[in-house]
Amino acid sequence: MNREAAAWGFVAPALIALALFFFLPVIAALILSFTDFDIYAVADLGNLRFVGLDNYLQLLRTPLFWKALGNTAWFVVLGVPLSIAMSLVAALLLDSRLARFKGFLRTAYFAPVVTTLVAVAVIWRYLLHTRYGLVNWLLGGIGIGPIDWLGDPRWSMPAIVLFAVWKNFGYNMIILLAGLQTIPEELHEAARIDGASAWQRLRHVTLPGLAPVLLVVSILTMAGYFQLFAEPYVMTQGGPAESTVSILYFMYEQGFKWWNLGFASAVAFVLFAIMFALTMLQLRVSERWTR
Amino acid sequence: MKRGGVLTNLALWLIALFALAPLAWMVSVSTMVPGEASRFPPPLLPAHPTFANFTALFADTDMARYLANSLVLATLATAISLTFNVTAGYAFAKLRFAGRDRIFRLLLTALVIPAQVAMIPLFLICKMLGVVDSFAGVLIPSIASVFGIFLVRQYALSIPDEMLEAARIDGAGEGRIFRSIVLPTLKPILATLATFSFLGSWSDFLWPLIILNDSGKQTLPVALANLSREHVQDVELMMAGSVVTLLPVLLLFLLLQRYYIAGLMAGSVKG
Numbered sequence: 001m002n003r004e005a006a007a008w009g010f011v012a013p014a015l016i017a018l019a020l021f022f023f024l025p026v027i028a029a030l031i032l033s034f035t036d037f038d039i040y041a042v043a044d045l046g047n048l049r050f051v052g053l054d055n056y057l058q059l060l061r062t063p064l065f066w067k068a069l070g071n072t073a074w075f076v077v078l079g080v081p082l083s084i085a086m087s088l089v090a091a092l093l094l095d096s097r098l099a100r101f102k103g104f105l106r107t108a109y110f111a112p113v114v115t116t117l118v119a120v121a122v123i124w125r126y127l128l129h130t131r132y133g134l135v136n137w138l139l140g141g142i143g144i145g146p147i148d149w150l151g152d153p154r155w156s157m158p159a160i161v162l163f164a165v166w167k168n169f170g171y172n173m174i175i176l177l178a179g180l181q182t183i184p185e186e187l188h189e190a191a192r193i194d195g196a197s198a199w200q201r202l203r204h205v206t207l208p209g210l211a212p213v214l215l216v217v218s219i220l221t222m223a224g225y226f227q228l229f230a231e232p233y234v235m236t237q238g239g240p241a242e243s244t245v246s247i248l249y250f251m252y253e254q255g256f257k258w259w260n261l262g263f264a265s266a267v268a269f270v271l272f273a274i275m276f277a278l279t280m281l282q283l284r285v286s287e288r289w290t291r
Numbered sequence: 292m293k294r295g296g297v298l299t300n301l302a303l304w305l306i307a308l309f310a311l312a313p314l315a316w317m318v319s320v321s322t323m324v325p326g327e328a329s330r331f332p333p334p335l336l337p338a339h340p341t342f343a344n345f346t347a348l349f350a351d352t353d354m355a356r357y358l359a360n361s362l363v364l365a366t367l368a369t370a371i372s373l374t375f376n377v378t379a380g381y382a383f384a385k386l387r388f389a390g391r392d393r394i395f396r397l398l399l400t401a402l403v404i405p406a407q408v409a410m411i412p413l414f415l416i417c418k419m420l421g422v423v424d425s426f427a428g429v430l431i432p433s434i435a436s437v438f439g440i441f442l443v444r445q446y447a448l449s450i451p452d453e454m455l456e457a458a459r460i461d462g463a464g465e466g467r468i469f470r471s472i473v474l475p476t477l478k479p480i481l482a483t484l485a486t487f488s489f490l491g492s493w494s495d496f497l498w499p500l501i502i503l504n505d506s507g508k509q510t511l512p513v514a515l516a517n518l519s520r521e522h523v524q525d526v527e528l529m530m531a532g533s534v535v536t537l538l539p540v541l542l543l544f545l546l547l548q549r550y551y552i553a554g555l556m557a558g559s560v561k562g
Contacts, residue, residue, distance in 0.1 A: 003386070003387070003465065004387065004388050004389070006386070006464075006465035006466075007382050007386035007387060007388040007391075007465075008388055009465075010378040010379060010381060010382035010386060010465075010469070011378070011379045011382040011383065011386075011388070011394075013374075013375050013378065013379070013435070014375040014376060014378065014379035014434075014435035014440060015379065015394070015435075017375060017434040017435040018398070018401075018435050018437065020416075021409075021413060021416070021431050021432055021434065021435075022401065022406075022409055022432075022437075023401070024412070024416075025408075025409035025410070025411075025412035025413040025416065026404055026408055026409050026412075028412035028415075028416075029408050029409060029411055029412050032411065032412060042415075042418075089302075089306075090306050093299055093302055093303050093306070094303065096299050098295060098296040098299045098300065099299055099300060099303055100300055101303075105303050105304075105306075105307050107545070107548060108307040108310050108311050109306065109307065109310050110544075110548075110552075111310060111311065111314065111541065111544070112310055112313075112314075114490060114540055114541065114544040114551070115314070115494075115537050115540065115541065116493060116494040116511070116512055116536050116537060116540060117494060117496060117512070118494075118496055118512035118513075118515050118516050118536070119511075119512065119515055119532075119533040119536040119537050120313065120314075120533070120537070122515060122516075122519045122529055122530075122532070122533050123313050123314075123316070123317045123530070123533055124313065125519070126320075126328070126526050126529070126530075127313055127316065131329075131331060132328065132329045132330060132331060132333050132526075133333065134312075134316060134333055137331075137332055137333050166309065166310070166313065170310065171555070174552060174555055174556070175555070175556070178556055223405070226405075227405055227407065229496075229497055230496045230497065230512075230516075233496075233516065234516050234519065237520075248407055248497075251407070252497070252500075252501075255411050256414075256501055261411050261415070264411055265411050265412075268405075268407055268408045268410075268411065269408065271405065271407070271408075272404060272405055272408050275403075275405065276403060279403065
């Protein structure tokens with residue numbers, strides 16, 4: 001009895017904080033998304049009305065929402081495979097027995113991960129400058145003309161993807177590196193004795209052994225990339241021609257620029273629903289795949 | 292074999308260059324004379340290195356205050372997160388109370404909900420509590436985290452029950468056991484959680500952006516984002532601002548790398 005009370009003393013503070021500042025707001029967000037909570041309701045709750053599914057229906061009729069959805073999907077479709085490919089290449093190379101200075105290189109690859117997003121986004125804005133940026137200067141070296149990375153709607157999202165790959169590849173690399181170390185050395189040895197080439201060993205030993213880790217990594221990366229916000233906020237302000245307005249950017253502007261808090265809550269829930277559905281889909285597909 | 296080794300290491304150093312060049316370029320440009328970086332071809336090193344940008348940054352903007360704000364907030368966030376998450380994580384691992392496992396499973400399901408879903412009502416709650424535009428408001432979402440509790444719980448599971456039982460038989464109270472037996476064993480995971488909390492709070496952007504309006508209370512990332520909109524042409528000044536923002540976290544990471552990576556590994560198996 002006494003011990004049970006002591007145990008509650010240990011957990012209660014954290015549980016109360018989570019209940020008040022996470023679970024309650026999540027439920028409140030769902031309720032808010034069925035109301036017309038706006039600047040007038042912020043002033044006086046008497047102005048609040050329930051509007052049923054109106055916010056969601058209005059969302060479907062808002063072109064910028066569809067644009068934001070498309071932009072975010074484009075960022076995910078382009079960014080997730082590229083990021084994971086880069087992480088995988090780095091992990092495979094670092095795991096090689098031929099690699100030297102592994103400790104230093106691992107730290108170097110990981111450095112962008114711990115940096116503050118806003119600060120490095122500011123750096124990349126200048127690196128991607130059309131005239132004076134290092135990126136175009138390097139491309140010029142191999143004969144590619146200057147690209148207006150952040151000013152051309154066709155290139156703005158690929159530019160942010162390039163930045164995101166740089167910022168994040170070290171994170172998944174660490175996880176994949178740990179995954180590589182769990183693949184028994186005997187499997188490689190056996191394949192080698194059977195005369196398998198390095199490429200065959202990669203395809204038939206390494207990648208299948210890494211599949212569960214790759215799944216975890218792709219779910220985590222996808223969930224993270226759907227939450228795109230600070231990159232366009234700092235680098236492009238959603239432009240040019242709204243080509244980098246993401247779902248969260250749209251939510252932020254609706255909620256905290258125009259104070260349409262009910263409408264913005266509906267946006268948040270749609271984002272959550274999409275992320276949840278895609279995570280479930282990925283798990284389902286991998287289940288079938290491994291069976 | 293020999294050729295493979297050369298190619299492997301060449302590729303590794305190219306990737307290292309990709310990872311480090313933007314940071315090295317930032318440091319280099321931060322010491323250039325205003326206007327020097329905006330030339331073609333872009334200069335890689337300053338002709339006459341100077342600290343003038345840093346002096347200008349602290350003299351002409353409120354950078355010193357933002358730096359202090361960020362340091363105070365990240366330190367407080369770390370202290371609060373350690374207090375709440377460590378006690379709870381330990382209790383979920385080693386103490387018995389009604390509904391323990393069911394509550395824990397409920398907490399884990401919360402990991403799939405993105406934090407941004409809670410932000411709009413959280414802002415309204417902060418408004419009701421009168422903590423909008425205050426440090427208290429910034430700190431509220433970092434009090435307790437499911438990830439933090441999970442991290443500590445997984446580590447605390449390895450504490451032998453016999454050790455705790457023996458202390459109880461000797462008549463030690465639960466608080467005493469926690470302080471003199473549990474905390475010392477948890478030291479490595481405390482370092483991990485502290486590193487995560489500090490870096491997370493330091494780099495957080497969306498929530499401080501929402502909750503802070505008064506420019507005097509802004510954190511470094513929020514201030515830097517605003518400054519970079521006003522000073523688009525001042526590359527050298529902005530790079531000095533980025534150096535000030537990044538230096539503390541990069542140093543902290545170099546010192547505590549081991550603990551940070553340990554937490555990352557634990558986080559990736561949570562799903």
